[in-house]
Amino acid sequence: MSKPAYKRVLLKLSGEALMGDDPYGINRSTIERMVADVAEVAQLGVELAIVIGGGNIFRGVAPGAQGMDRATADYMGMLATVMNALALADAMRHVGITARVMSAIGIEQVVEPYVRPKALQYLEEGKVVVFAAGTGNPFFTTDTAAALRGSEISAEIVLKATKVDGVYTADPKKDPNATLFHTITFDEAIAKHLQVMDATAFALCRDQKLPIKVFSITKPGALMRVIMGEDEGTLVHV
Numbered sequence: 001m002s003k004p005a006y007k008r009v010l011l012k013l014s015g016e017a018l019m020g021d022d023p024y025g026i027n028r029s030t031i032e033r034m035v036a037d038v039a040e041v042a043q044l045g046v047e048l049a050i051v052i053g054g055g056n057i058f059r060g061v062a063p064g065a066q067g068m069d070r071a072t073a074d075y076m077g078m079l080a081t082v083m084n085a086l087a088l089a090d091a092m093r094h095v096g097i098t099a100r101v102m103s104a105i106g107i108e109q110v111v112e113p114y115v116r117p118k119a120l121q122y123l124e125e126g127k128v129v130v131f132a133a134g135t136g137n138p139f140f141t142t143d144t145a146a147a148l149r150g151s152e153i154s155a156e157i158v159l160k161a162t163k164v165d166g167v168y169t170a171d172p173k174k175d176p177n178a179t180l181f182h183t184i185t186f187d188e189a190i191a192k193h194l195q196v197m198d199a200t201a202f203a204l205c206r207d208q209k210l211p212i213k214v215f216s217i218t219k220p221g222a223l224m225r226v227i228m229g230e231d232e233g234t235l236v237h238v
């Protein structure tokens, strides 16, 4: 059997991907399917760190957050990612994977704080590390948290698992004529204002020479193909 293309990866899971077809929240069968995909990769011996988003929960409370102070709303968003991280780690435990959740904001009774050497130790021990609470700062996104943590743990690549199957010339949900890029440079993605990831995340990965692979989380087997270095999604590179 061929070998995985990577030894250590940072997987960014969009919070909204956890909703499945529900309007918000966590869809049980969706999270179980995702965890099954993750388990397959972990069983190959690939060191796996995950940054989870919060859009699925925050979307549910967003109407009440209207007119709210931006920083306060962002802290609510970060807390939403903590809930997702706990759900994800619990679902992993059910299939026999040891996961550790580390939070960027202090919430010690619930999850341990992010301590970089500790995260590296867990990865070396073969545990899956779930980074919660994004970067710990308002005005950032979990995509930027993925770029930051990916750089900190010296991941070989950031795998952005999302609702679309790659980077398009325009948002494929809005423009039916949008076409898929096989590869694209960071500078091109930033210059073209492609919204699939925010410019802060792109710029951080560019400066750290950390490539990103954008692929679909709903497409069966896509994560495994990405891990095996097969043709899947879009590679964003320097």
Ligand SMILES: Nc1ncnc2c1ncn2[C@@H]1O[C@H](COP(=O)(O)OP(=O)(O)O)[C@@H](O)[C@H]1O
Pocket: 014, 015, 016, 053, 055, 143, 161, 162, 163, 164, 166, 167, 168, 169, 170, 171, 172, 173, 194, 195, 196, 197
């Ligand atoms: N040029 C583009 N190529 C691909 N997707 C794009 C592009 N522009 C905007 N998008 C949108 O970006 C989304 C992916 O971002 P993601 O972070 O997973 O979603 P969100 O954070 O909004 O939950 C897709 O749902 C897609 O509709």
Ligand SMILES: O=c1ccn([C@@H]2O[C@H](COP(=O)(O)OP(=O)(O)O)[C@@H](O)[C@H]2O)c(=O)[nH]1
Pocket: 013, 014, 015, 016, 052, 053, 054, 055, 056, 058, 073, 074, 075, 076, 077, 078, 080, 081, 133, 134, 135, 136, 137, 138, 139, 140, 141, 142, 143, 145
């Ligand atoms: O470093 C961070 C990461 C996240 N957030 C907040 O948490 C929310 C959820 O994260 P995100 O939208 O990136 O999740 P996803 O779209 O992947 O579900 C964001 O809208 C922000 O309000 C933040 O303030 N700082």
